[in-house]
Each structure stands twice: as C-alpha cells, then as structure tokens.
Amino acid sequence: DFITMIFFLSALNPGDMQRCVTNLSRYLKPGGQIxxxxxxxxxxxxxxxKNGQCLGDNFYARGDGTxxxxxxxxxxxxxxxxxxxxxxxxxxxxxxxxxxxxxxxxYRIWIQCKYMKPxx
Numbered sequence: 001d002f003i004t005m006i007f008f009l010s011a012l013n014p015g016d017m018q019r020c021v022t023n024l025s026r027y028l029k030p031g032g033q034i035x036x037x038x039x040x041x042x043x044x045x046x047x048x049x050k051n052g053q054c055l056g057d058n059f060y061a062r063g064d065g066t067x068x069x070x071x072x073x074x075x076x077x078x079x080x081x082x083x084x085x086x087x088x089x090x091x092x093x094x095x096x097x098x099x100x101x102x103x104x105x106x107y108r109i110w111i112q113c114k115y116m117k118p119x120x
Contacts, residue, residue, distance in 0.1 A: 001032030
C-alpha cells in the first residue's frame with residue numbers, strides 16, 4: 001500500500017498542507033507508506049525568484065501563476081508525524097546538474113521521504 005507525493009505538496013498553500021497529509025494518511029492501510037519528493041530549501045529554483053514573487057516565507061508565485069513552497073526536513077517530519085506516521089527515511093538530495101551546451105551549473109536541492117502508517 002503506497003501513496004506517492006511527487007512535487008505536488010509544494011503547490012498547495014502552506015495552510016492546507018497539514019490537512020492534505022493527514023487526509024492522505026487516513027487512506028493508508030497499517031504498514032502502508034507515503035513516498036514523497038519535493039523542493040528543498042535554497043534550491044536553485046528558489047534562488048532565481050525575483051522581488052515581488054514571494055507570497056510568504058519560502059512560498060512563491062511563478063510567472064505562470066502556479067505556486068511553489070520550499071521545504072526543510074524538519075517541517076516535513078513535523079507534518080508527517082503529526083498525521084500519525086512513522087519516519088522510515090527523510091533525506092536531502094543535493095545534486096549538481098551541468099548543461100554542457102550552455103555551460104551552466106545548476107545546484108538542485110530536493111527532499112525525499114518515506115513515512116509509514118504504524119502496524120498497530
């Protein structure tokens with residue numbers, strides 16, 4: 001039993017995130033897991049935002065009107081454990097991506113988590 005949350009929690013308003021995680025955790029059977037991957041704090045995408053695009057702490061509006069939030073491990077751990085889940089994994093994935101044709105170095109930061117619904 002798995003639920004995947006790949007780059008979608010960051011698109012919600014921060015005030016709705018905990019409710020989303022709590023609601024999804026209710027769908028898990030005991031032993032089921034949520035597999036999560038999303039933007040980490042200070043990712044290149046965050047550093048590229050210009051003045052006027054910040055809607056709140058680490059919460060931004062893109063040019064196309066979509067929103068994005070940049071997480072810390074601690075924020076996510078609090079969210080998932082508050083929803084009654086147990087941490088299996090919570091890591092920061094830092095990568096250097098190089099565009100050789102354009103001679104660009106891009107420092108990317110994502111957070112990857114696995115949280116499980118307890119068996120009891």
